[in-house]
Amino acid sequence: MWRKLHSIPGLFAALFLIVLAITGAILSISPALERSGAIVPVAGEVSVAHLAERVVEQYPGTQQIERSPSGAVIVYYSRDGQAGADLVNPLTGKAIGPYQPSSFFRWVKDLHRAFLQDDGGRLMAGAMALLMVLMCVSGTFMLSRRVGGWRFLIKPLKGAGDHRIHSELARFAVIGLLLSAMTGTYMSAVRFGVLPEASGGEPSFPEEVSGGVPAPIGSLAALKNTDLNNLRELVLPYPDDLQDFFSLSTRQGSGFIDQSTGEYLKYQATPTNSQIVDWIVRLHTGEGLWWLGLILGAAALTVPVLSITGARIWWLRRRASRKTLDNADEANADTVILVGTENNTTWGFARDLHEKLAEAGRHVLSTDMNQLAEEYPRAELLFVLTSTYGDGGAPASANTFMERLRRFRNTSGLRFAVLGFGDRQFPRFCQFAVDVDEALGSRGLERLEKVTTINRQSTDQFGKWGDRITGLTGLSLALTHNPTPTRRFDLELVDRADFGLEIQAPTSILRFRPADRKSGFRGLFGKGNARLPDFEAGDLVGVFPPGDDTHRYYSLASSSDDGLLEICVRKQAGGLCSGFLHNLNPGDRIQGFIQHNPDFRPAPGSRPIILIGAGAGIGPLAGFIRKNDSRHPMYLYWGGRNPQSDFLYKPELGRYLEDQRLTRLNTAFSRTQEKAYVQDKISEDAMDVRKLIEMGAQILVCGGRDMALGVKEVINEILTPMDIDVDKLKREGRYLEDVY
Numbered sequence: 001m002w003r004k005l006h007s008i009p010g011l012f013a014a015l016f017l018i019v020l021a022i023t024g025a026i027l028s029i030s031p032a033l034e035r036s037g038a039i040v041p042v043a044g045e046v047s048v049a050h051l052a053e054r055v056v057e058q059y060p061g062t063q064q065i066e067r068s069p070s071g072a073v074i075v076y077y078s079r080d081g082q083a084g085a086d087l088v089n090p091l092t093g094k095a096i097g098p099y100q101p102s103s104f105f106r107w108v109k110d111l112h113r114a115f116l117q118d119d120g121g122r123l124m125a126g127a128m129a130l131l132m133v134l135m136c137v138s139g140t141f142m143l144s145r146r147v148g149g150w151r152f153l154i155k156p157l158k159g160a161g162d163h164r165i166h167s168e169l170a171r172f173a174v175i176g177l178l179l180s181a182m183t184g185t186y187m188s189a190v191r192f193g194v195l196p197e198a199s200g201g202e203p204s205f206p207e208e209v210s211g212g213v214p215a216p217i218g219s220l221a222a223l224k225n226t227d228l229n230n231l232r233e234l235v236l237p238y239p240d241d242l243q244d245f246f247s248l249s250t251r252q253g254s255g256f257i258d259q260s261t262g263e264y265l266k267y268q269a270t271p272t273n274s275q276i277v278d279w280i281v282r283l284h285t286g287e288g289l290w291w292l293g294l295i296l297g298a299a300a301l302t303v304p305v306l307s308i309t310g311a312r313i314w315w316l317r318r319r320a321s322r323k324t325l326d327n328a329d330e331a332n333a334d335t336v337i338l339v340g341t342e343n344n345t346t347w348g349f350a351r352d353l354h355e356k357l358a359e360a361g362r363h364v365l366s367t368d369m370n371q372l373a374e375e376y377p378r379a380e381l382l383f384v385l386t387s388t389y390g391d392g393g394a395p396a397s398a399n400t401f402m403e404r405l406r407r408f409r410n411t412s413g414l415r416f417a418v419l420g421f422g423d424r425q426f427p428r429f430c431q432f433a434v435d436v437d438e439a440l441g442s443r444g445l446e447r448l449e450k451v452t453t454i455n456r457q458s459t460d461q462f463g464k465w466g467d468r469i470t471g472l473t474g475l476s477l478a479l480t481h482n483p484t485p486t487r488r489f490d491l492e493l494v495d496r497a498d499f500g501l502e503i504q505a506p507t508s509i510l511r512f513r514p515a516d517r518k519s520g521f522r523g524l525f526g527k528g529n530a531r532l533p534d535f536e537a538g539d540l541v542g543v544f545p546p547g548d549d550t551h552r553y554y555s556l557a558s559s560s561d562d563g564l565l566e567i568c569v570r571k572q573a574g575g576l577c578s579g580f581l582h583n584l585n586p587g588d589r590i591q592g593f594i595q596h597n598p599d600f601r602p603a604p605g606s607r608p609i610i611l612i613g614a615g616a617g618i619g620p621l622a623g624f625i626r627k628n629d630s631r632h633p634m635y636l637y638w639g640g641r642n643p644q645s646d647f648l649y650k651p652e653l654g655r656y657l658e659d660q661r662l663t664r665l666n667t668a669f670s671r672t673q674e675k676a677y678v679q680d681k682i683s684e685d686a687m688d689v690r691k692l693i694e695m696g697a698q699i700l701v702c703g704g705r706d707m708a709l710g711v712k713e714v715i716n717e718i719l720t721p722m723d724i725d726v727d728k729l730k731r732e733g734r735y736l737e738d739v740y
């Protein structure tokens, strides 16, 4: 529901909202500009009487003195029958220059208020402000759901690309946008009479005046008692009319002052409702609050980017999940397909299944696993297609599924089959699918087919699963989905550093730069401009060995900002891809693609980070340290075999210690006298490690599975007195693993 509330009005209103936001941002500068040119005396320094006296000396024909919310003082006068207006210095009453409101700002204001139209435009602007309120609220609800609850709204976000930019910007700007939108809506509602205007701020005209000889303006008590900074406007009496009076308006109230006695003839304090309205207008315009104006302006500037990224997210989601599939509704579906995905490839398989089931006459509903309803009253078949992420965990579109499942009622005797998508390169192959299968079974649903796993999106395995389902249900399903091949780019090896040859653990640090394909015009003219795609240390590069269409993932030790793509690769016995990489010479080329892995990153902030790795697992950890420009406390535990042979990144780590990007380095070597593993070093440092965890430290582990298990065991021992365990830290995002 929140998504619909967010995306439909968003798409419709994007263009109008962009105009409102950009004009709002421009207007937000105006109070700050005015303020920077204004002379503002300190409170108590200048009274209205003092100012009026000076002004009248300079402008004998003064009719009105006005003070703008930013502090500029304007005198309206008549001279030789001509009306004029000057900006004056409030300390001396002398002219600064003629008062000429900027025609550019006036035009921008008209565009902002009414799209340069009359009431129709104003109504549209008001409606847009209301839509913006809706978008801010629905967006905040969506974000809270995405991060797992309101408590986590400010925690570091996962994800990459448009999603990440959209959420980060929205989180930064939402309060400012909401404030502008709510105050704008209010102002519009008052303008069109939907809400009543504030009233009762003006006193009635005085019935009687003293009629005495006018006293010098600087001696009038009511004006002497009013500080200039509270002034809004002072209207002077008509010259030589003894029955006329001063009319004074201040922040606190309005009144009429006798020109002879200098006393108030009538006074009315500003009622609370007028004060509230006044504040609402100031909060919207930033008038008199120039710093707030600039903050609101900065927030408004995010709207064009939010609109573009929002539209792209909507479009990609629509294309990927094709929610426009001929979807049955929850009440009528006889077949339900639930999809768990991080990067949407699983949706491609789900779509094929959906279409084939629909062709076979079923009423099919396909949706994300996180959208599981409380019941599907008519459904007989449930298919769950899900990938696995992180260390055997749920992908993004299924991360609240298990919780939702607890509220699910199986009212129609559903039979289910789970199909897991994963990659055997990861130790917990299709683990989430297995967990979902077990959870559905334990909710009393009948298993149509045992959980099936598909390695690397194999079309062949998918087809075979379809054949089995055909046999079990009698529905003819010739499943044929063939995922689109990933876009690859070329890389050229720049240099390599080799380690571990003497101790039978050949490991190399390989650095690549983007390679030009040198085709077409670019190839003909000069070097071309190949660029690395965006990535961070901890992301993965998928590498294709020649003649093989199956990629292998390697964790990245550099980020694209470094200008090079760096990986650390251990040569596996009989390993096709690692063998190929180890045989490369500078100038040789490979093909790869980037797979983002935002779940494996150090958290921002000042809490300590404990990095733990062994062998080639040091790659991404070294990348994190290299990027530690803010000198975040970082502790590295790393295990190798022999310091003379496989001490990877030794010189770099020395430099990082020196310039404090790395706080402490602890190494363990297993093929020396010491015979120590990394977990032994952690165990020796148990007290220190516990203290760091008590301070909120985050732990990142990278390397082989056995090492990761050993480390987990030791950390669990360290945590015992704290009455927590690694699983709890994992749930809090404080224990991350990149294990292979």
Ligand SMILES: Cc1cc2nc3c(=O)[nH]c(=O)nc-3n(C[C@H](O)[C@H](O)[C@H](O)COP(=O)(O)O)c2cc1C
Pocket: 340, 341, 342, 343, 344, 345, 346, 347, 387, 388, 389, 390, 391, 392, 393, 395, 421, 422, 423, 424, 426, 427, 428, 429, 430, 431, 456, 457, 540, 595, 596, 597
């Ligand atoms: C960072 C990362 C972690 C992964 N972790 C696992 C895992 O633990 N187990 C597994 O079987 N597959 C794992 N995979 C493989 C994906 O599940 C597999 O590529 C799947 O087809 C992706 O489908 P999706 O794009 O719909 O999410 C991982 C992939 C990546 C990029």
